[in-house]
Amino acid sequence: MSKQTQSLVPLPLPDNVTQVHAQLLQWYEAEQRNLPWRTTSDPYAILVSEIMLQQTQVDRVLPKYQQFLAAFPTLADLAKAPTAEVISVWVPLGYNTRAVRLQSIARQVIAEYNGRIPDTIDELLKLKGIGRYTAGAIACFAYHKQVATVDTNIRRVLHRIFLGLEVGSRQTEQPINDAQMLLLAEQVLPEGEAYNWNQALMDLGATICTSNNPECTRCPLQNTCQAYTEMSQYSLFPSGTVFRQLKKVAEKKSSYQSQPFTSTNRYFRGRIIDLLRTLSIGQRMPLAELGPRIKTEYSTDDAAWLQQIVTGLARDGLLDYTEEGVRLP
DNA sequence: AAGTCGGGGCC
DNA sequence: GGCCCAGACTT
Numbered sequence: 001m002s003k004q005t006q007s008l009v010p011l012p013l014p015d016n017v018t019q020v021h022a023q024l025l026q027w028y029e030a031e032q033r034n035l036p037w038r039t040t041s042d043p044y045a046i047l048v049s050e051i052m053l054q055q056t057q058v059d060r061v062l063p064k065y066q067q068f069l070a071a072f073p074t075l076a077d078l079a080k081a082p083t084a085e086v087i088s089v090w091v092p093l094g095y096n097t098r099a100v101r102l103q104s105i106a107r108q109v110i111a112e113y114n115g116r117i118p119d120t121i122d123e124l125l126k127l128k129g130i131g132r133y134t135a136g137a138i139a140c141f142a143y144h145k146q147v148a149t150v151d152t153n154i155r156r157v158l159h160r161i162f163l164g165l166e167v168g169s170r171q172t173e174q175p176i177n178d179a180q181m182l183l184l185a186e187q188v189l190p191e192g193e194a195y196n197w198n199q200a201l202m203d204l205g206a207t208i209c210t211s212n213n214p215e216c217t218r219c220p221l222q223n224t225c226q227a228y229t230e231m232s233q234y235s236l237f238p239s240g241t242v243f244r245q246l247k248k249v250a251e252k253k254s255s256y257q258s259q260p261f262t263s264t265n266r267y268f269r270g271r272i273i274d275l276l277r278t279l280s281i282g283q284r285m286p287l288a289e290l291g292p293r294i295k296t297e298y299s300t301d302d303a304a305w306l307q308q309i310v311t312g313l314a315r316d317g318l319l320d321y322t323e324e325g326v327r328l329p
Numbered sequence: 330a331a332g333t334c335g336g337g338g339c340c
Numbered sequence: 341g342g343c344c345c346a347g348a349c350t351t
Binding site for chain 3: 049128130152
């Protein structure tokens with residue numbers, strides 16, 4: 001049996017799952033965060049929120065979510081807008097290709113789905129920019145499908161509740177893979193409560209069961225949580241120190257950053273987009289002018305370097321590059 | 330499996 | 341300063 005096949009064998013269903021359902025759903029009913037994408041039934045608005053929330057914290061998304069929907073109130077508005085405008089509104093959320101892909105999704109839905117965002121995971125996965133998490137989130141949160149989905153919060157919370165500490169425990173010396181975690185999420189999905197359950201897991205992960213500094217004393221699942229039980233057994237008092245120490249033991253640290261961020265391609269890509277969004281519509285900037293504007297002590301020796309970055313941005317659909325210069329697409 | 334892609338907030 | 345974040349895509 002291959003390792004991959006073996007790893008997909010379902011784990012035994014935890015015996016505390018019914019109690020966990022009741023505790024977490026009750027906690028969510030009382031303590032849930034008031035988030036605007038939870039009070040809309042517009043699949044488009046939920047799509048916008050889910051793309052924005054990829055690798056971006058809720059507090060940073062909140063204002064931009066409102067601004068974006070004010071600028072592009074409907075899917076059709078987004079589809080027909082100039083891409084340059086979409087990219088400009090997106091700043092400074094980061095991962096700017098998300099803006100290009102979001103508009104691409106809107107245009108594809110208009111052209112191929114009669115303007116209705118798909119409601120199944122399989123169809124959603126066909127749209128570039130929507131992976132398994134976002135597909136599940138849209139199916140569940142926009143259409144109330146009873147599906148499991150796994151993001152970084154849900155992965156951490158489910159692991160701690162049902163499997164124990166992510167690192168350092170005897171039971172789970174290696175973190176389980178994505179497919180295994182999705183299977184677990186599907187096994188413990190409470191009947192008919194997918195929406196509240198998935199939202200509740202993310203709320204708990206974002207506010208109490210955080211990565212490095214969980215507040216177990218405030219947790220509604222303290223008496224049923226496997227990780228909390230392990231910490232008690234090992235006489236580890238739940239604290240940020242414990243989790244940071246465990247992570248260090250696991251040698252998970254990706255080691256040294258060979259260069260400062262302000263000398264990375266990432267940094268200069270951001271600088272270029274931020275500069276181009278200040279130009280008037282259609283205006284191009286020659287590379288010879290762009291270089292000194294984004295890099296101090298820019299010299300002609302940097303021309304090849306700059307062209308490489310610009311080519312990469314053009315390939316990602318983030319700018320329009322000709323002999324005359326560059327501009328947003 | 331490992332790299333790439335942003336940027337702001339928090340410790 | 342390092343780590344974190346409602347991930348997805350490419351190689």
